[in-house]
Structure formats: C-alpha cells, structure tokens
Amino acid sequence: MRMVDLIEKKRDGGELTKEEINFIIEGYTSESIPDYQMSSFLMSVFFKGMTAEETANMTLAMVNSGDQIDLSAIEGIKVDKHSTGGVGDTTTIVLAPLVAAVGVPVAKLSGRGLGHTGGTVDKFESIPGFRSEIEADQFINQVNEVKVAVTGPTGNLTPADKKIYGLRDVTATVNSIPLMASSIMSKKIASGSDAIVLDVKVGAGAFMKDVESAKELAHAMVEIGKNVGRDTMAVISDMDQPLGFAIGNVLEVKEAIDTLRGEGPKDLKELCLTLGSKMVVLAKHAETVEEAREMLEEVIANGKALEKFKEFVIAQGGDASVIDDPFKLARAQYEIPVLAKEDGYVAEIEADSIGTAAMILGAGRATKDSVVDLAVGLMLHKKIGDEVKKGDTIVTIYSNRENVDDVIERIYESYRFSLTKVADPVLVHAEVH
Secondary structure, rough: OHHHHHHHHOOOOOOOOOHHHHHHHHHHOOOOOOOHHHHHHHHHHHHHHHHHHHHHHHHHHOOOEEEOOOOOOOOOOOOEEEEEOOOOHHHHHHHHHHHHHHOOOOOEEOOOEEOOOOOOOHHHOOOOOOOOOOOOOOOOOOOOHHHHEOOOOOOOHHHHHHHHHHHHHHOOOOOOOHHHHHHHHHHHHHOOOOEEEEEEEEOOOOOOOOHEEEHHHHHHHHHHHOOOOOEEEEEEOOOOOOOOOOOOOOHHHHHHHHHHOOOOOOOHHHHHHHHHHHHHHHHOOOHHHHHHHHHHHHHHHHOOOHHHHHHHHHHHHOHHHHHHHHHHOOOOEEEEEEOOOOOEEEEOOHHHHHHHHHHHHOOOOOOOOOOOOOOOOEEOOOOOOEEEOOOOOEEEEEEOOOHHHHHHHHHHHHHEEEEOOOOOOOOOOEOOO
C-alpha cells in the first residue's frame, strides 16, 4: 500500500476502505508518512469530502492511535456533553452539578481556553483550591460517590488528532466537515462515555456561521456516534451574541452560581435545561425530555443543584464557601462602565469581537503560553432586543489595568443599534438525532 495511491484515489473522489484509512493514520502518527503527503491528502478530503463510513473509520483510527479511558467501573450510563465553542459559554459549570443532582453520573474531561473561547478548566480553577488534575482512581471513585468529576486533558488521548489538527491549521483545511467531525468525536469516544450530547454553536461567535453548515456538522458527528455504538444527539444553539451576561473566568463562575440558584440569565438557564434534559434521557433517568426538564427544574428550586455544586467543589479540593459568598473570589482592581452614545435598541453584538475584547484584558489566551487573569472580563448589561438610552451602561469592564481604551473601542465596534426594536434571537435552531 502506498500513500501516493491513496491520495490519488481520494483526489479522484474514490471511497477509502477501513484498512486504507488505518494505514494513513498509523503511518502519519508513526512519522512514516511525511507532512507533505498528509497535507495533500487533507486537501483532497477538503474538496472531495468523505462518506459517513469513511468518517467513522477515520474517527476510530484516531481513537486507536493513543490511550482510551475506561469508565466501566462507574455505575450507570455515562453521558458527556461537548460544545463546539463560543463566548460566555458557561454551560458545563452549570450542567455538571445540575445533571448530577438528579443522579446521572457526569465524568467530564474539559480543556483550557485559547483565543476568545473560554476554557472550562480555567473557569473551575478560579475557585480557590480547586484541583483539575486528579488521578484516574480518584476520578472514578468521585463520580461513583458524588456523581460528578471534572478533569483536564489526561494521558495520551488521540495523538493522531493532535498532529493532524496542527497540520490542518497551517494548510487551510480546518473548515472541512469530515475532518472537524472526526476530530471532535475521536476525543469524545476516547474519553469513554456511553452517550454524547453535542452543543453545536452557530453564528458570529462560532466556527459555523450559518445554520445549514452547523446542521451538516451535527449530522456528521451524530452519524459517527451511531456508527461506533455511542448514543449521540445534537442541539444547534445560537452564538450570534454571547451566552448569558458574563465573559471571563470568575465572572462566569458567579453567573453559574446564580443560575444554579434559579436567578441566572434567561438564555443560559434555558440552554442548560435543554441540554441537561437530553443528557438525563440518554442516561435512562427519564423517558421524555419533558419529564427530565421537570426533574432539573425541581433540583434548582429545592436547592439540591447548588448543594451538589458545593459537594463537587469540596471533593476536588476547592473552597465551597465562595458559592455562598462569591465576593470571596478574585476581584479585578478596576470596574469601568462603557456608556451608550445614542438612544435605540441593541440590534447586533459581534460575539467573537466581544470575546476578543475579554481576551485582550487577559481573560483568555492569545497563545498556549499566555497567562490567564482569572479576575478580569466583561459583564454585558444590554443584549439584542434591549432598549438603550444615551448614557446607559451597556458593558462593565473588570480590569487589572487602568487604561482600557483599546477594549472600550472594541466594545463600541461590537455593538450595533437600531431606531426600532428587533426580535430576540432564536436560542435553539434545530436538533439532530
């Protein structure tokens, strides 16, 4: 078998066999296939695509390139949730204890932030003492006892994906549905969950800019899940504006606490209930999403969701007193209001630009080596559809530097106003089963 023949086959629109795909992934991982040939292959996939079977086989080949986490010692059906990334996406901080509070085991592997997309591990680590790196035995025991544990990337998971993603990034082949789907799903499958709920973001602050592209990606990932024996479904949710009000690590933890109390932003609460209901159903703890939603709303109302969050934080070494008194969390030195320059209604908020403004403050990483300032970020006070009067505070900047003119300018560039009220954006565009 020769790589040049497989490149030619895919270039001409042929369908690769499982053995041929394994040869490519194993060869590239072991470095017997050079970058220039793999680049050519990726570009062929970019233009010619892959069948559902090819994509599933590529996903499994990447799974088999490294370690796989065995969660069989955890009782019950383990359901994972994955978001394709957005701005102010606090859902995991809310969902992990919320779903665990109704008895569903949540064994979550989460990552750190890069660019304007916040990382769940960074957010949890803004809680004093919280340890995201825990041993495998503790992780499993904690899920069995507390029903929830969250840890950072562990072991040698999907090394083929890491190598291929690095190459895609510099060869203009990132935006390929089969390559994106296999990359995301290989990590989810290697992480060991029995079922997967996917939150596919769409809009200005997401990788997928239009609903049809988001649906295509969602269908591809759901098909992969089914082809490899994982019960998988997807929700396509809006990211034309940030989710919730808070952008930044400590600020998002505070917002998650409010949401678990039943006092959080309407859109964040609604998306968490939507995704959480799917997780509960896939875990066989409810027969319908309506029943699952009632269960989740009940544990928010009776305080069990918040108590589960405290129990989880304590189990991972964190100071749970900050949940009752969030002012104990790190605080920025300066709070700077950004005032509206005109009357009107908020018509548009460029989510990616707002996320970049938070990153410039230090809330995110410009490079992998950047140090995150956990206390800084933005709090939105006006979102799409809201009425604004000249002089109203539209955003509060939380900063550890006094001069934030660059951030203020970007915020003004991110907001668009209308003389007439615009409709509230649709939060959930579609579901894919």
